[in-house]
Every structure is written in structure tokens, then in C-alpha cells.
Amino acid sequence: MFSLTAKDILIGTRNVRISAMHSLFNSSSIVCSFRQENVNLSHMAVTDPHIAVCNTGLGNVTVYNASGDEMFPIGAGQLERPWGVFILNEGYVLVTDQRTGRLYKYRLEADAQPTWVCDNLTWPSGICVDGGGNILVTSNKAKIIHVISSEGE
Numbered sequence: 001m002f003s004l005t006a007k008d009i010l011i012g013t014r015n016v017r018i019s020a021m022h023s024l025f026n027s028s029s030i031v032c033s034f035r036q037e038n039v040n041l042s043h044m045a046v047t048d049p050h051i052a053v054c055n056t057g058l059g060n061v062t063v064y065n066a067s068g069d070e071m072f073p074i075g076a077g078q079l080e081r082p083w084g085v086f087i088l089n090e091g092y093v094l095v096t097d098q099r100t101g102r103l104y105k106y107r108l109e110a111d112a113q114p115t116w117v118c119d120n121l122t123w124p125s126g127i128c129v130d131g132g133g134n135i136l137v138t139s140n141k142a143k144i145i146h147v148i149s150s151e152g153e
Helices: 006-011
Strands: 002-005 041-046 050-055 060-065 070-074 082-088 092-097 102-107 114-118 124-129 135-139 144-148
Touching: 050 070, 050 082, 060 082, 060 092, 082 135, 092 124, 102 124
Parallel strands: 041 082, 082 124
Antiparallel strands: 002 144, 041 050, 050 060, 060 070, 082 092, 092 102, 102 114, 124 135, 135 144
8 A cells, every 4th residue: 555645646646547437327317316314424336236325324335226225234333434435346345434544345245244454544535446456545634545456455
């Protein structure tokens, strides 16, 4: 793992290409709309056929199908303040936890345990993956971007 400062990004010392996410919505109309009660939602990731939503109030990532039906939670009892989420094509989900300073990789299935955990991140928030498979995690408080290998190093 290494980190980039905002200055590095601005002067272009590292060229980072962000991969595009596949959109579940392939038309101009909204496919579904669903209201969730008594939760604090932060960020979400959408692929076909999953919608993963960070539930900061419940400390998990809730996975829904394209119709808005809840399928299962991920990270219950392990996550304290999940903030960023990214669904990988291989059937995994990446989750940043702001309170613990960790990045988790879970299998996209019910009762999943982390396949790996990357520690010592400073207030991790946003997350994406570049074309080479590197994971980029923003840290608002530290004003850096962590670049982490696909193996969590």
C-alpha cells in the first residue's frame, strides 16, 4: 500500500484511470424506488443484479436485488461505520469502515466473512478500482488517496 497526496494528483505525478461501473439502469426511467425506515444510509454501488447500500446506522452493507427486495446484509457485527462500497465483477464487495480505519473484502453472499482486511487507513471513505485492479480509497481527513493492491496490500 502507498498513499498519494492531493498535490501528487494535481501535478500529475501518478496517472490514475478509474474503471467504469456497469449501470443497472439501462433506460432513462427509474426501475425501482424503495424507502428504508430507521437507517442511516451513506453510499451505494450498483451492478447487475445487485444494489449494495452502506447502512451506517446498522453497521452493515445491505444487498438488494434490482426490484428493491432485501436479499441479505454483509458485515453485521464487524463493521462500525461503513461508508464506501464497491462491487467487483468476481462476486466480491469492498467496504470502507471510517471508524475502524479498515477496508474489507467480502464475498457477495449471505453470512460472508471477510476474505481479507486492510488496516491502518485514516478515516477511509470513497472507494473505486482502477483499470489495473488497484483499489483507491480516499481519506478526507488525511487528504490522501490510498492505493491498495487487489490482495489488500
